[in-house]
Amino acid sequence: MPAIQPPTPKPATFDDAAIERLEMLLIQQALPAGGLPLEAVHGLFSAAIVGPGETVMPGELLPYVWGQDHEWESVEAAQDALDLLMGLWNDIARRVVNDPETERDVAVPLVALPTDIDESDPDSWNDDHDFPVGAAWAVGFMIAFGLREDEWEARIAQNEQISEDINDIFALLPEPEEDDEHTHADSLDAAATVQLAPDDEPEDPDSVDEALFDAADAEPLTFRERMEIVGELPYILHDLNLQRLHEATPRTPARREETPGRNELCPCGSGKKFKRCHGAPTLH
Template identity: 35%
Template sequence: MQEQAPNSAAEDSALADIPEGALSNDQLEELDALLDELRTRGDEIPQWEFCDGFLTALVCTRRPIAAAEYMPMLLGDGEALQVAEGQPLPKLEVFKDEAQQARFMELFELRLAEVREQLDADIKSLADDAAFQPEALDTRGAIAILPEAEQAELAGEEVPSFSQVWALGFMFVVENWADEWAAPRDKEAAQLLDAAMEFIVNLTEDDTDEPALNLYDEAGPASTSQERVDAFGEAIWAVYDLYRLWKSMGPRQETIVKGEQPGRNDPCPCGSGKKFKKCHGA
């Protein structure tokens, strides 16, 4: 979750530990406003929290996923775009113009770079300034501090648990690029994958334990359980495990299936007149 921008010189010095591509609070607010504007033309435009889970999974995926694949999956019809190398993406229907799309992609890719840098860092604690910090929200906590009249307007609406939308965004990538997330043949690696994925999947479920904390406002009514906070920490470590697992294994190797080969003593199909074993079968 993004910290407030520093105001003092002492706080400015701490910026040395923040990834170069880190998004500012102003940029995060710009992204929220941009997505709100997109919703005037598309009903299924996700929240930024979902997008952050989505891009985190992109960083972890076994092979690099190009924008021509992931942008239509996130904000379009899901069909990959055919784009010549070095050429910009065609404008997706949901954007009002090319400039708006370019700005969204600029901010999205800044966050991609930030997440990759965080996951590459060698940390010992999630309290480390360089640690990966998902943009996960305690929406229930935010609603709990609203005036009663505003809370009444939201009565009956389904409100997600802390980090639930983030985890759904992560799993959206896993499900739509399932081949890249298939269990490896190595038994130990497959067990690591299963264990790590379980922590992410757990966050997609509702937090039904007793509320103990408000992560939106410490002084606000409790909205999130301690069990959920602990599960969130476990999921962050799981993201590190997934990133390192697929990075160590690299992209999947395509299996080459050869057609039926001539016998060793058959004539070589090249037409040389020699036996296969003396020619191209040598």
């Protein structure tokens, strides 16, 4: 009888090969159906993982990822795609807990960069460069933001630093075209369109539109400014995750020990009224 081989364990991390597979799958399956490119999916999942309120689960995000009308050819293909997405989700969730100040394995966003710059050399960040670094990532982030908008707004109102961080992410959003009617579609580039799934729109779509396009009223970011914000995203995600953990930690309000009334007998057995015994200020 042949020996039974144990199943091959799945890799603990979402490696480069898995990233490439997911990226190609999204190009082939999601973009033609109105779904998202990999960069936007990373922003979408990041916001869902570190966001406030009830967690936005991956299943709620699938219509945004693949497009509302997308259909799989087989159960096996759908499961393979789901496994890849969950690999990305778990990788982000694992990395956001690490402090960028002390750890190297942090939640670096998957953003496209132009080929003619050196990411590690700020001197190569030409301010005349018009490549919209981080735009697709910010669109994905803001889709998830819109799904828990009230909770995000409450968090922002209570924390000035979070407000500044979210404003920076908004600033990365792509500028709308001149003929854009500010619907729930936004051009990321010549080949891809991001569209919110019609059946899953938040209750107040106008407020989401306002959030998505407020950045258009501000002065456009320079390429250097975009690169600097993208470089801050691991810190922002880590801080937002800390805030999420703080909000999720149950806190029992401090309760005073029950004490007898001032005119009741002191429980020590002295026969005196409490105010004349252990309740007297001079005894405390």
